[in-house]
Amino acid sequence: MRVVITPDYESVSKWAAHFVANKILEANPTPEHKFVLGCPTGSSPIGMYRELARLNKAGIISFKNVITFNMDEYVGLPESHPESYHSFMWTNFFNDIDIDPKNVHILNGNAPDLLEECRNYEKMIEEAGGIDLFIGGIGPDGHIAFNEPGSSLSSKTRIKTLTTNTIQANCRFFDNDINKVPKQALTVGVGTVMSAREVLILCNGHQKAHALKHAIEGGVNHMWTVSALQMHEHGNIVCDEDACVDLQVSTYHYFKDKQRIEGLLEHYIDMF
Ligand code: GLP
Numbered sequence: 001m002r003v004v005i006t007p008d009y010e011s012v013s014k015w016a017a018h019f020v021a022n023k024i025l026e027a028n029p030t031p032e033h034k035f036v037l038g039c040p041t042g043s044s045p046i047g048m049y050r051e052l053a054r055l056n057k058a059g060i061i062s063f064k065n066v067i068t069f070n071m072d073e074y075v076g077l078p079e080s081h082p083e084s085y086h087s088f089m090w091t092n093f094f095n096d097i098d099i100d101p102k103n104v105h106i107l108n109g110n111a112p113d114l115l116e117e118c119r120n121y122e123k124m125i126e127e128a129g130g131i132d133l134f135i136g137g138i139g140p141d142g143h144i145a146f147n148e149p150g151s152s153l154s155s156k157t158r159i160k161t162l163t164t165n166t167i168q169a170n171c172r173f174f175d176n177d178i179n180k181v182p183k184q185a186l187t188v189g190v191g192t193v194m195s196a197r198e199v200l201i202l203c204n205g206h207q208k209a210h211a212l213k214h215a216i217e218g219g220v221n222h223m224w225t226v227s228a229l230q231m232h233e234h235g236n237i238v239c240d241e242d243a244c245v246d247l248q249v250s251t252y253h254y255f256k257d258k259q260r261i262e263g264l265l266e267h268y269i270d271m272f
Contacts, residue, residue, distance in 0.1 A: 014047075021061045021272065025061060036133075072085060072186060073185060074182035141211065151222060153220070162185060201237045
């Protein structure tokens with residue numbers, strides 16, 4: 001696992017954006033061989049999306065040959081609702097880049113047959129050739145997408161009931177009214193994320209410190225679903241100093257030494 005520790009949210013965002021941009025450039029996608037990107041929502045990726053949009057406007061990267069698959073969507077929330085993940089993605093990213101709308105995939109939480117919607121989503125990922133890079137955030141309880149504690153680590157796209165913890169954490173987006181927060185979501189599985197050829201997790205802030213500790217230092221455990229990343233051949237975490245406060249001093253120093261020796265931090269921060 002590669003762990004890169006940056007000073008703050010801004011540098012997490014910049015590092016992540018340049019990492020993603022570099023992967024797309026390296027792949028040199030064409031209409032026949034598109035780059036397939038897995039996208040998260042939440043506050044963590046907003047800065048990264050902003051920087052990617054800037055790189056797109058500056059002509060450094062293009063999303064014309066990029067296909068996206070989002071991680072999750074609430075069940076029963078209209079797509080037009082400002083807090084739906086559809087609204088989030090268009091407002092915070094897709095409206096600002098040159099992506100072809102037909103290459104955007106987001107689960108439909110209002111589909112008449114939700115199980116069929118999930119099955120079909122997995123099929124579409126497969127037909128696209130699998131996901132090249134899945135980007136994710138993590139919940140304070142270590143969940144990835146909406147794979148709440150106790151989720152199967154080999155799970156695929158399905159319906160999940162949200163934990164009280166997640167509902168409370170997401171209350172801030174629904175006028176702090178717990179009754180307004182949807183109680184279920186459609187989500188890619190841990191197995192779906194782990195099937196990607198590469199995974200990048202963004203983690204910032206003190207409130208994520210406990211989750212980061214479990215992701216890196218705990219055992220692989222379905223109570224901290226992000227810990228499945230330990231089994232991935234190409235797993236990356238980019239985090240800020242605040243998120244590292246629960247790591248052992250030796251773990252923290254090892255990753256700092258590693259990124260210094262390998263030039264990992266500067267490489268991506270100063271790339272574009
Ligand atoms: C929700 C999303 C996750 C996201 C998490 C953290 O639960 N389903 O995909 O990682 O929130 O969000 P934030 O980045 O706002 O902390």
